[in-house]
Amino acid sequence: MPLHHDSFAPLDPGRRVLMGPGPSDMHPRVYQAMGAPLTGHLDPYFIGVMDDTKALLRYVFQTENAMTLAISATGSAGMETCICNLVEPGDEVLICVGGVFGDRMAQMVERHGGRLIRLEGEPGRPFTPEQVRHALDGCRPKVVGLVHAETSTGVLQPLEEIIPVIHEHGALVLVDTVASLGGTPVKVDAWGIDVCYTGSQKCLSAPPGLAPLTLNGRALEAIAARKTPVDSWYMDLSLINAYWDGDRTYHHTAPVSLFYALREALVLIHEEGLENGHRRHAANYEAFRAGIDAMGLAFFVDPPHRAPTINPVLAPEGIDEAAVRSRLLKDYGLELGGGLGALKGKAWRVGLMGQSSQRDHVILCLGALEQALRAEGSEVAESGVSAASAVYAGTGTA
Amino acid sequence: MPLHHDSFAPLDPGRRVLMGPGPSDMHPRVYQAMGAPLTGHLDPYFIGVMDDTKALLRYVFQTENAMTLAISATGSAGMETCICNLVEPGDEVLICVGGVFGDRMAQMVERHGGRLIRLEGEPGRPFTPEQVRHALDGCRPKVVGLVHAETSTGVLQPLEEIIPVIHEHGALVLVDTVASLGGTPVKVDAWGIDVCYTGSQKCLSAPPGLAPLTLNGRALEAIAARKTPVDSWYMDLSLINAYWDGDRTYHHTAPVSLFYALREALVLIHEEGLENGHRRHAANYEAFRAGIDAMGLAFFVDPPHRAPTINPVLAPEGIDEAAVRSRLLKDYGLELGGGLGALKGKAWRVGLMGQSSQRDHVILCLGALEQALRAEGSEVAESGVSAASAVYAGTGTA
Numbered sequence: 001m002p003l004h005h006d007s008f009a010p011l012d013p014g015r016r017v018l019m020g021p022g023p024s025d026m027h028p029r030v031y032q033a034m035g036a037p038l039t040g041h042l043d044p045y046f047i048g049v050m051d052d053t054k055a056l057l058r059y060v061f062q063t064e065n066a067m068t069l070a071i072s073a074t075g076s077a078g079m080e081t082c083i084c085n086l087v088e089p090g091d092e093v094l095i096c097v098g099g100v101f102g103d104r105m106a107q108m109v110e111r112h113g114g115r116l117i118r119l120e121g122e123p124g125r126p127f128t129p130e131q132v133r134h135a136l137d138g139c140r141p142k143v144v145g146l147v148h149a150e151t152s153t154g155v156l157q158p159l160e161e162i163i164p165v166i167h168e169h170g171a172l173v174l175v176d177t178v179a180s181l182g183g184t185p186v187k188v189d190a191w192g193i194d195v196c197y198t199g200s201q202k203c204l205s206a207p208p209g210l211a212p213l214t215l216n217g218r219a220l221e222a223i224a225a226r227k228t229p230v231d232s233w234y235m236d237l238s239l240i241n242a243y244w245d246g247d248r249t250y251h252h253t254a255p256v257s258l259f260y261a262l263r264e265a266l267v268l269i270h271e272e273g274l275e276n277g278h279r280r281h282a283a284n285y286e287a288f289r290a291g292i293d294a295m296g297l298a299f300f301v302d303p304p305h306r307a308p309t310i311n312p313v314l315a316p317e318g319i320d321e322a323a324v325r326s327r328l329l330k331d332y333g334l335e336l337g338g339g340l341g342a343l344k345g346k347a348w349r350v351g352l353m354g355q356s357s358q359r360d361h362v363i364l365c366l367g368a369l370e371q372a373l374r375a376e377g378s379e380v381a382e383s384g385v386s387a388a389s390a391v392y393a394g395t396g397t398a
Numbered sequence: 399m400p401l402h403h404d405s406f407a408p409l410d411p412g413r414r415v416l417m418g419p420g421p422s423d424m425h426p427r428v429y430q431a432m433g434a435p436l437t438g439h440l441d442p443y444f445i446g447v448m449d450d451t452k453a454l455l456r457y458v459f460q461t462e463n464a465m466t467l468a469i470s471a472t473g474s475a476g477m478e479t480c481i482c483n484l485v486e487p488g489d490e491v492l493i494c495v496g497g498v499f500g501d502r503m504a505q506m507v508e509r510h511g512g513r514l515i516r517l518e519g520e521p522g523r524p525f526t527p528e529q530v531r532h533a534l535d536g537c538r539p540k541v542v543g544l545v546h547a548e549t550s551t552g553v554l555q556p557l558e559e560i561i562p563v564i565h566e567h568g569a570l571v572l573v574d575t576v577a578s579l580g581g582t583p584v585k586v587d588a589w590g591i592d593v594c595y596t597g598s599q600k601c602l603s604a605p606p607g608l609a610p611l612t613l614n615g616r617a618l619e620a621i622a623a624r625k626t627p628v629d630s631w632y633m634d635l636s637l638i639n640a641y642w643d644g645d646r647t648y649h650h651t652a653p654v655s656l657f658y659a660l661r662e663a664l665v666l667i668h669e670e671g672l673e674n675g676h677r678r679h680a681a682n683y684e685a686f687r688a689g690i691d692a693m694g695l696a697f698f699v700d701p702p703h704r705a706p707t708i709n710p711v712l713a714p715e716g717i718d719e720a721a722v723r724s725r726l727l728k729d730y731g732l733e734l735g736g737g738l739g740a741l742k743g744k745a746w747r748v749g750l751m752g753q754s755s756q757r758d759h760v761i762l763c764l765g766a767l768e769q770a771l772r773a774e775g776s777e778v779a780e781s782g783v784s785a786a787s788a789v790y791a792g793t794g795t796a
Contacts, residue, residue, distance in 0.1 A: 008450055008665045011431045011658055013443045022651060023436050033409045034655060035433045038421050038605065040733045045411045052406055072607065073471035076650045077632045084630075108631045201651055207436065209470065209607055209653030231629055232482075233506045234475045250738070252474045253420060253599055255607030257432060258653065260409055267406045335438045340648070 017356075019365055020337035021151050021179070021310055021349050023201035023208050024356040026265070030206060033264035034257050041254040049263050050244060050254075056266035060181060060204070060274065061196060061214045063188035067237070068214040069244040070262060072255050075178045075199025078211025080108050081235040082174055082195050085223050086143050089113030094141040094171070096127045099152035100341040101176055105145045112231060117141060123342060124301045126157045129165045136169040142222070143195075144171045149180035149307035152340040154300060154349070156184065156307040163192050172219055178202060181212075182269055183281040183309035183353050194219045200258070203281070203309055205354030206265035209258045265354075281308045284357045287391040288350070291366040291384030295373075300347055309357070312339060312347040319378050321348055327372040334368050362388055415754075417763055418735035419549050419577070419708055419747050421599035421606050422754040424663070428604060431662035432655050439652040447661050448642060448652075454664035458579060458602070458672065459594060459612045461586040465635070466612040467642040468660060470653050473576045473597025476609025478506050479633040480572055480593050483621050484541050487511030492539040492569070494525045497550035498739040499574055503543045510629060515539060521740060522699045524555045527563045534567040540620070541593075542569045547578035547705035550738040552698060552747070554582065554705040561590050570617055576600060579610075580667055581679040581707035581751055592617045598656070601679070601707055603752030604663035607656045663752075679706045682755045685789040686748070689764040689782030693771075698745055707755070710737060710745040714776050719746055725770045732766050760786055 018025045039046045050069075057068050071078050083105065087093055093114040095106040098121030109116045119135045121127055127146070136144075144166045149156050159175065166173050172194040177186045181196075182203030188196050195215050201208035215223075215237070223230075223237065230236040234252065243251040269277055285308035292299065292313055300312040315321035321338060325348065328334040337349035350365065366384035373380055390396025416423045437444045448467075455466050469476050481503065485491055491512040493504040496519030507514045517533045519525055525544070534542075542564045547554050557573065564571050570592040575584050579594075580601030586594050593613050599606035613621075613635070621628075621635065628634040632650065641649040667675055683706035690697065690711055698710040713719035719736060723746065726732040735747035748763065764782035771778050788794025 008454075008661075008668070011434050011447070011662060013435050013437050013441075013447075013658075016435055016437050016441070018436060018438060020438050023438065023654060026436060031433050035429050036409050036411050037414055038416060038424060039411050039414050040416060040418050040421065040735075041606065043411075043414070043727070043733060049409070049411075056406070073475060073632065074650045074653065077471060080630065080632045104631070111627060111629055111631050113629075199651065207653060207655045208439065208651040209656055229509060231509055231511075232478065232633075233502070233509050234471065234478045235630075252472045253597065253606040255472065255605060255653070255656065256421060257605045257659075258607055258656070260411075261655075263406075264409055270406070329441070335441060337438075 015333045017332065017334045017361060017364060019351050019356050019361055020335045021351050022199065022353060024205045024351060024354040026205050026207065027268055027355050029268065030261050030264045034207060034261035036260050038256050041256060042248065042250060046256060047248060049259055053259060053263045053266065054244065056263065056270060057212050057214065059270060060266060061186065061188045062190065063214050065188065065214045065216050067220060067241055069240065070200070071211040071213060071240065072252055073211060074208055075197070075211045076104065077235065078197035078199065078213050079105060079176060081211070081237065082197050082213060083108045084112045084232050084235050085230050085237045086172065086174065086195065086219065087112050087114040088226055088228050090115060092117065092139055092141040093143045093145065094119060094135060094139060095145040096132065097121060098127065098147060098155055098157070099150035101147045101150055101152060101178070105176065124153055124155060126155050126305050127162065129161045132162050133165050136165065141171045143174050145174040147176040148186065149184070149309055151179040151310050152343065154307050154311040155305050156180070159191055167192060172222060179307065179310050179353070182277060183357065184307065185278055188214055200262050203353045204262070204265050204269065206262040207258055209255055210262050281352065281357045284352050284359065284362050287388040288352060288362045288366070290391045290396055291362070291388035294382040294387035295370060295384040296379070296381030300343065309353045310349060310351050312343050312349050314347050316378050319373065319376055321345060324348070324372045324376055327375060328368050332364065332368045334365065359392060413731045415730065415732045415759060415762060417749050417754050417759055418733045419749050420597065420751060422603045422749060422752040424603050424605065425666055425753050427666065428659050428662045432605060432659035434658050436654050439654060440646065440648060444654060445646060447657055451657060451661045451664065452642065454661065454668060455610050455612065457668060458664060459584065459586045460588065461612050463586065463612045463614050465618060465639055467638065468598070469609040469611060469638065470650055471609060472606055473595070473609045474502065475633070476595035476597065476611050477503060477574060479609070479635065480595050480611060481506045482510045482630050482633050483628050483635045484570065484572065484593065484617065485510050485512040486624055486626050488513060490515065490537055490539040491541045491543065492517060492533060492537060493543040494530065495519060496525065496545060496553055497548040499545045499548055499550060499576070503574065522551055522553060522703070524553050524703050525560065527559045530560050531563050534563065539569045541572050543572040545574040546584065547582070547707055549577040549708050550741065552705050552709040553703050554578070557589055565590060570620060577705065577708050577751070580675060581755065582705065583676055586612055598660050601751045602660070602663050602667065604660040605656055607653055608660050679750065679755045682750050682757065682760050685786040686750060686760045686764070688789045688794055689760070689786035692780040692785035693768060693782040694777070694779030698741065707751045708747060708749050710741050710747050712745050717771065717774055717776050719743060722746070722770045722774055725773060726766050730762065730766045732763065757790060
């Protein structure tokens with residue numbers, strides 16, 4: 001089979017400013033760490049990297065859970081790992097579906113034979129404790145699944161009031177923190193989250209390809225009480241944990257370079273301090289919000305329910321959102337996300353996550369968006385850059 | 399949750415020479431490619447990287463198969479992706495089990511509800527067409543699974559005579575080429591392999607974390623004729639292929655950096671030429687074999703059945719194989735694999751795969767092994783380095 005090409009151009013993606021729904025920008029130290037010499041996946045040095053990663057993940061998840069590790073695949077595999085270990089055929093599972101990722105959870109429950117109960121959310125709004133209580137009055141699920149920051153809508157789900165309602169009904173609480181962990185508080189132990197997963201490439205600012213997760217004792221008991229084996233070998237947590245803990249039994253060949261990078265990204269979060277990082281994310285969101293408001297653009301979600309990490313901004317009437325994104329990519333190397341699900345073709349999704357939650361990113365994004373909108377023939381009310389700058393200077397309001 | 403550490407040491411694994419069962423050494427250009435700036439997973443540049451990767455994988459697999467791509471997880475996930483797409487509950491599947499990876503295939507068939515028929519191999523020997531024919535006379539499987547180079551034993555399974563026997567019985571042929579593809583011929587189309595997968599980190603010498611695979615039209619028809627959905631969302635090939643082909647529908651966030659690296663590793667294979675690479679692997683195996691024979695050490699597998707890529711060498715009576723490996727790692731940064739499965743504690747597994755199949759690696763390995771064996775109190779018959787050098791000089795015989 002001869003190739004139709006004689007040669008391939010050297011790899012040269014150019015420069016990007018990543019402000020979409022992830023991957024986010026990576027710190028130069030994370031690039032450096034990723035390029036460290038490979039070791040084997042059972043090398044004593046690499047076992048130490050795994051141990052550091054586990055300790056740092058406990059810090060970021062705010063948990064003492066023994067089973068805290070990262071799956072060797074992307075965030076959606078983290079989601080499926082949690083579901084296929086918790087759910088046996090016939091188990092009743094309630095999923096709160098407020099967007100694409102809640103819907104993905106629901107699809108996975110059905111793939112693994114669970115009896116799915118869907119609680120549909122209202123567009124752009126979080127679930128209330130009353131809604132969940134009402135749904136739980138009619139069923140007795142083993143697990144209730146929620147998305148903390150729904151990447152497709154930008155809604156941040158308050159968890160502290162809802163989780164006790166779920167526990168009153170005896171169900172395990174499964175939370176997706178793919179777009180929140182590291183960017184806004186996630187207190188696994190204090191809030192009583194039983195099972196929690198995330199992705200490496202959003203607020204953690206590591207490369208995509210790993211899915212950290214953590215399970216408490218209640219969740220492990222439920223898994224131990226299964227009557228049937230987990231229906232995936234690769235995602236069976238008992239096999240994965242035997243590699244991460246205890247006798248380090250070979251399960252799969254860990255993506256060594258990605259773990260180097262994840263460890264370094266977590267060390268950076270630890271150096272900044274988790275709470276300082278949350279404040280940074282909040283401050284950059286406030287400046288971004290002031291800029292978008294000044295420009296006369298509209299967010300999809302009302303202010304109290306917005307995630308500080310990912311926000312859909314509605315494209316003005318008559319403006320082709322994809323054309324604006326192409327222009328931003330071409331002129332500035334700036335990547336925004338397109339709308340997903342119900343917002344497809346109607347919004348830009350702007351990520352302010354991890355290393356992409358920075359003052360320079362916010363100012364560039366607002367300035368570039370203004371230029372691109374004018375070029376596409378749209379009005380811009382006021383300068384978003386000026387409004388954001390005033391917030392940073394402490395003289396403006398968000 | 400305060401961390402128990404105040405700070406974490408900078409990442410510094412030191413230098414390794416990787417001659418275990420994988421990961422193998424990576425070319426400096428692969429490290430460089432991996433460190434290129436991240437783009438988004440739907441960025442036009444990254445789509446081009448995926449297209450290049452697909453074309454290059456077709457070259458390496460020697461196939462025209464439209465569905466040729468890489469799974470965003472490790473080789474074992476590639477194995478499970480093939481099995482869970484091909485096998486529905488109740489389907490009869492014959493697995494030829496000659497070691498740990500054949501056994502892993504068998505376990506996965508059961509996890510996904512297949513009716514497993516195990517054909518057990520003889521230790522250190524490949525399956526004969528007669529054995530397979532005999533097994534097939536008593537059943538009517540939908541799929542027959544084989545491992546080309548069994549990483550746990552070092553046996554290379556001749557495929558050209560066995561595959562026609564399987565096709566006579568109407569079954570699909572599933573082949574694991576994790577430890578062979580790129581190091582020894584694998585002719586997917588010419589040999590009639592219906593489904594074939596590999597890992598990124600062995601003879602391809604890319605970082606671990608991706609699993610290339612290819613399926614022909616017969617296999618896709620079998621998948622299209624399923625009565626039930628695939629029991630994994632992450633591994634559902636119809637969803638994965640919609641991201642790799644056609645309308646590029648978002649499925650998961652691809653590990654962008656790993657794909658940069660895989661593409662570069664494949665470009666290197668293309669530049670060398672696949673057949674030249676196979677000759678290099680064969681020549682380095684011959685020199686290594688001469689050295690091991692001269693030293694009075696024994697291979698586990700008889701010469702005609704050995705994979706040129708991975709070989710267990712039996713530890714002499716009374717020698718602690720783990721102590722030798724620790725010494726090699728400490729004194730030379732040289733990593734060999736320990737025995738796996740039936741060979742645990744009894745052998746070293748020496749990989750001569752991809753960038754680790756090099757003259758300098760062979761000479762270092764033989765020299766270091768001689769020093770370590772003497773240090774552990776073992777006799778060494780003759781110099782392995784001299785014997786291998788003579789082969790390279792064309793004055794010795796393997």
